[in-house]
Amino acid sequence: MSIKQIVLFSIPALFLFHFSAFSQEKELDPEVVNIVKPYTPTISDAFKVKETPSLNDSISTTKKEVKYSIFSVPVASTFTPAKGKATTVEKTKPIKLYDNYATLGFGNYTSILGEFYSNFEISRTDNAGFFFRHNSSQGDIKDVKLDNKYYDTSLDANYTSRQKDATYRLDAGVEHQIYNWYGLPENYVTYPNNVIADIDPLQMYFSGYAGGSIALDNSFFERAAVNIRYLGDAFSSSEFNATLKPEFSFPLENLTLKVDGDLDYLSGSFSRNYTNTSDIKYSYLNAGFAPSITFVNDDLSVSLGVAAYLSLDSEKSSTDFSLYPRLNASYRLLDETVIVYGGAEGGLQQNSYYNFKEENPFVSPTLNIAPTKKLYEGFGGIKGKISNSVAYNVRASYGKDENRALFQMNPLKIYNTNFKGYEYGNSFNVVYDDVNTLAFFAELKVEVSNTFSLGINGTYNNYSTDPPAERAGLQNEAWNLPDLKASVFSNFNITEKLYGGASLFYVGERKDLVYNNDPFSNSIDQEITLDGYVDANLSFGYRFTDRLSAFVKGSNLFSDNYEKWLNYPVQGIQGLIGVTYKFDW
Numbered sequence: 001m002s003i004k005q006i007v008l009f010s011i012p013a014l015f016l017f018h019f020s021a022f023s024q025e026k027e028l029d030p031e032v033v034n035i036v037k038p039y040t041p042t043i044s045d046a047f048k049v050k051e052t053p054s055l056n057d058s059i060s061t062t063k064k065e066v067k068y069s070i071f072s073v074p075v076a077s078t079f080t081p082a083k084g085k086a087t088t089v090e091k092t093k094p095i096k097l098y099d100n101y102a103t104l105g106f107g108n109y110t111s112i113l114g115e116f117y118s119n120f121e122i123s124r125t126d127n128a129g130f131f132f133r134h135n136s137s138q139g140d141i142k143d144v145k146l147d148n149k150y151y152d153t154s155l156d157a158n159y160t161s162r163q164k165d166a167t168y169r170l171d172a173g174v175e176h177q178i179y180n181w182y183g184l185p186e187n188y189v190t191y192p193n194n195v196i197a198d199i200d201p202l203q204m205y206f207s208g209y210a211g212g213s214i215a216l217d218n219s220f221f222e223r224a225a226v227n228i229r230y231l232g233d234a235f236s237s238s239e240f241n242a243t244l245k246p247e248f249s250f251p252l253e254n255l256t257l258k259v260d261g262d263l264d265y266l267s268g269s270f271s272r273n274y275t276n277t278s279d280i281k282y283s284y285l286n287a288g289f290a291p292s293i294t295f296v297n298d299d300l301s302v303s304l305g306v307a308a309y310l311s312l313d314s315e316k317s318s319t320d321f322s323l324y325p326r327l328n329a330s331y332r333l334l335d336e337t338v339i340v341y342g343g344a345e346g347g348l349q350q351n352s353y354y355n356f357k358e359e360n361p362f363v364s365p366t367l368n369i370a371p372t373k374k375l376y377e378g379f380g381g382i383k384g385k386i387s388n389s390v391a392y393n394v395r396a397s398y399g400k401d402e403n404r405a406l407f408q409m410n411p412l413k414i415y416n417t418n419f420k421g422y423e424y425g426n427s428f429n430v431v432y433d434d435v436n437t438l439a440f441f442a443e444l445k446v447e448v449s450n451t452f453s454l455g456i457n458g459t460y461n462n463y464s465t466d467p468p469a470e471r472a473g474l475q476n477e478a479w480n481l482p483d484l485k486a487s488v489f490s491n492f493n494i495t496e497k498l499y500g501g502a503s504l505f506y507v508g509e510r511k512d513l514v515y516n517n518d519p520f521s522n523s524i525d526q527e528i529t530l531d532g533y534v535d536a537n538l539s540f541g542y543r544f545t546d547r548l549s550a551f552v553k554g555s556n557l558f559s560d561n562y563e564k565w566l567n568y569p570v571q572g573i574q575g576l577i578g579v580t581y582k583f584d585w
Contacts, residue, residue: 103115114135116131180203222247236271240268242265243265260291274364283313308322340382342378368430372401403434405432406430443458476513484507500538514527
């Protein structure tokens with residue numbers, strides 16, 4: 001048996017390889033190899049491995065497309081997430097609005113108040129409605145010898161259509177009123193009993209109107225309104241009045257050109273004048289044209305314009321042309337807190353029998369009707385908001401009116417049983433004069449949500465007329481115009497169901513001129529000064545349900561039988577109680 005053994009050493013000597021071979025035939029002599037120098041490898045001796053090996057396969061295989069899919073398996077879960085809870089917001093209960101309501105009230109002096117309003121929705125864009133109102137009292141004023149009842153009943157209807165680019169409205173109504181000339185001048189006239197018994201002071205007014213308006217969007221023609229009115233009375237008086245007022249607007253870059261039109265036709269007649277010498281007829285056609293340029297930016301607003309009127313008096317066959325200023329400007333000094341404004345305005349005002357009787361129902365049906373030229377009124381003031389709930393306005397003005405209408409007591413005629421009920425010094429005429437007016441106005445409004453609101457305003461007027469010495473027919477005073485007017489008014493909610501309102505009015509002194517024709521008196525014509533008066537009013541209401549409520553009203557609570565017009569005292573304390581019911585058809 002021989003053994004051949006090879007031993008290999010290398011540097012570094014980290015590995016030892018031992019190979020043995022066994023033979024059974026012959027035993028060999030061992031050989032020894034001596035390593036004289038250690039092995040030192042070099043870089044060239046190493047084989048580099050390529051990052052991307054080259055393939056020499058004769059067959060190239062294509063990669064198989066791999067598709068992935070998800071195999072969903074439902075897993076039961078006992079986890080229940082907690083639900084989120086929004087913060088609670090206190091909501092105000094919306095007010096239920098009804099299409100109809102009826103009111104009925106009764107008070108002392110045998111007073112009756114009745115109202116009924118109804119609205120019908122014809123379609124999504126069209127609706128119609130009507131309003132009926134009756135207010136009457138049997139009078140019974142203290143120490144008044146003539147009948148002093150009054151009666152006022154009206155019925156109004158309307159139809160409105162709101163289309164995409166236009167809104168149309170039609171209006172019509174009728175009115176019936178009864179008043180009595182109960183203001184006999186007993187303080188300076190002695191009436192025989194048989195004369196008082198024969199006086200019939202009744203006057204009745206009948207009126208009706210029809211009209212409409214149209215407003216367009218995205219058009220130079222903005223809107224137009226037309227109205228036709230007729231008035232008659234118990235003394236064969238009649239009046240017809242038709243008006244048309246179109247408005248146009250033309251944008252011009254940063255400016256706007258506005259053009260307003262005013263067409264007014266008035267015609268009427270009275271069967272006699274106060275002296276019973278002839279009848280009275282009047283007819284006027286007034287055409288107005290008022291262009292203006294308006295500039296508006298963030299703080300400044302300016303409007304510069306003029307109004308031109310052509311007036312035709314058909315009865316006198318005369319024509320008159322006049323120009324009036326239309327200037328307005330406002331500037332925000334401190335945002336909404338302080339706004340200064342000013343300007344000058346004027347125009348032609350057409351007086352009418354209807355407007356006169358609305359202001360003073362005790363006028364005689366013997367009036368001289370003529371227009372008034374409001375030559376100018378220059379004004380300036382400051383307004384703004386102290387806070388979101390407090391607003392104010394302070395204004396001063398000075399103006400001149402040419403041919404301004406003034407109410408004046410008619411003279412007493414010599415006693416005659418055939419006289420009309422307005423010829424006993426108990427009715428009013430209309431006289432005209434040029435009047436200059438210096439006025440100061442102040443107003444403060446406080447509104448705290450729907451719980452409480454308060455308003456205070458006052459106006460001081462200083463009137464002056466042209467001296468009457470040189471020309472007959474001019475007046476010494478601006479008759480029956482008060483020098484001071486002031487009012488305080490408030491609305492309040494005491495509880496959710498109980499609410500109320502209060503108002504206080506003050507009217508200052510006025511003057512009137514009395515022509516004395518009493519054959520039993522030596523008195524001469526004299527100026528009478530009417531005392532100022534205060535009228536206090538208070539009302540409360542209670543809501544039983546959204547539909548049913550009750551109210552109580554008190555008027556003239558100071559029980560002052562003041563004279564609003566000369567020799568016309570008013571009722572004392574007036575109370576009214578009633579109910580209101582709201583409903584839908």
